Ligand SMILES: Cc1ncc(C[n+]2csc(CCOP(=O)(O)OP(=O)(O)O)c2C)c(N)n1
């Protein structure tokens with residue numbers, strides 16, 4: 001066991017992936033000498049060289065477009081988008097090409113491209129540095145979309161993402177980059193597309209991913225003091241969705257609250273609520289409730305604590321569920 | 325893997341300079357400038373004052389009063405020279421680092437600080453100053469500037485648009501599309517690229533094999549490289565380009581050759597990727613020192629003048645600091661304001677629910 005921050009765990013996972021397969025490349029803005037603005041790629045260029053850890057021109061469409069070309073030549077590019085709000089110049093390449101080229105080729109083409117995106121708020125940043133754009137990508141068939149929440153998962157999930165043959169949008173909870181935990185560098189970890197019950201409970205299921213998993217665990221701990229036994233499930237994968245684990249949990253508890261930072265309106269929670277309602281209708285004691293960002297752009301940082309769903313907002317939703 | 329930025333160049337890049345780093349006035353065949361003593365002193369004052377605002381902002385960030393600050397240190401002449409070339413009717417589209425141009429457009433510095441403090445994502449009325457909001461997404465504003473220029477053109481306005489961007493931005497698709505649009509529409513726009521040699525940790529070689537000003541010719545309009553640390557040259561070159569634009573001669577790309585003396589932003593640590601030697605070499609080309617030397621040598625200003633400017637800078641720094649510290653946080657309901665032009669059922673509902681929820685804590 002080694003104690004690692006989440007950022008360092010991804011770094012170790014990338015390192016391992018690059019050692020295992022010489023076709024793995026890391027590319028993005030400032031990923032080389034600087035090691036990325038969050039230091040996730042720290043030291044990789046020093047150890048693997050400028051040929052494999054590439055400081056690209058400042059152009060996101062170019063990063064993804066050339067990654068697709070490299071993948072067509074048998075490479076496995078891991079692209080870094082510096083911040084969530086800067087993925088949009090690359091949206092065209094991701095949505096019209098990366099997601100759909102394999103299908104267009106009748107399966108002849110595989111595009112093992114990983115797009116790493118630090119996402120979410122809570123770091124006091126200026127505009128475009130705190131967003132949660134996951135629903136844009138879960139809405140796009142052909143992409144796998146995952147979000148890690150802790151160092152141990154981050155370490156194995158990034159390796160699985162690199163190893164897989166599908167394009168993966170890999171969300172990293174930036175306000176948790178500095179969270180530390182024990183990581184077993186030899187353990188294989190749960191498969192990439194599996195959800196994990198991170199806290200078993202009997203009374204209500206809290207569903208979360210990325211940065212909100214920790215918030216939900218804290219909410220569950222607080223609820224325990226009030227005599228409520230909450231289960232917390234970390235989705236890990238948003239597409240595909242591990243419906244088996246989710247359905248089983250919600251059928252057992254009969255109540256479900258979904259939490260994410262992204263706006264609730266048309267957010268990923270809507271998909272979860274709809275699906276779980278269909279699958280668990282007769283077991284539900286209350287509608288599946290959602291807690292998340294407002295239907296507004298992410299506010300300036302002095303207001304972000306109001307915007308971000310915190311422990312109290314999650315517990316408020318829990319109260320509302322129990323009030324049915 | 326790294327390309328030499330001089331590849332593909334037949335002749336060494338020419339740099340328009342009117343004032344040497346030592347403060348000597350030099351001639352240039354294509355660009356000249358007639359300025360009164362008073363005007364040169366006024367430029368000096370601008371340079372000193374914006375540097376002071378910048379230093380104060382960096383200090384405020386260090387003290388936790390701002391979330392972030394993007395320093396203009398080293399780029400004062402590029403910004404003041406170009407900014408003072410504008411007429412009131414001209415429109416400006418800045419990045420996030422154009423505090424000196426904001427100064428020329430009479431935007432209250434505290435409003436700039438507010439954005440970096442996190443009380444607002446904009447903070448001023450662009451139409452009031454003909455100075456658009458800061459744009460953080462690299463390159464986006466270049467297209468807005470061209471569109472605005474197309475509007476000026478249609479309206480027969482006697483004005484031009486000037487858009488600022490960095491060396492790194494020249495790689496963005498949007499910027500290249502802006503060049504194309506400006507070219508085919510002959511839009512009255514000046515592309516003012518501050519080549520400060522770095523895009524965060526990436527040196528210019530990661531973006532270009534040729535000097536940036538040379539890009540313009542491929543798009544079909546003139547490009548010129550100016551000494552970005554020479555306020556007189558920046559003023560002269562920009563004046564000319566704006567005049568050409570207003571007179572229907574279309575766009576110009578100006579590459580202001582300068583240096584980012586500080587970190588990319590206060591979050592950055594340049595010691596990880598660049599050598600201190602480079603910084604030392606550029607210190608000798610300081611944009612303020614050369615004007616001071618010129619004024620002094622030619623007896624265009626005396627000690628009393630310099631002291632007066634310094635005192636003014638002190639007072640300005642103090643004022644900006646004081647007003648920054650008292651900037652109020654917006655109320656929580658501000659989250660729901662201005663998302664749409666008018667009422668919006670869902671937002672109105674969410675606001676009411678949230679305010680009720682918050683009120684629950686006060687009980
Ligand atoms: C589309 C986009 N991608 C990435 C970023 C992150 N970022 C902010 S500034 C910057 C470098 C900009 O360099 P340059 O254009 O040279 O301007 P400078 O900061 O040097 O003034 C980067 C990559 C961004 N703001 N927007």
Ligand SMILES: [Mg+2]
Nearest residue numbers: 490491522523
């Ligand atoms: Mg730059």
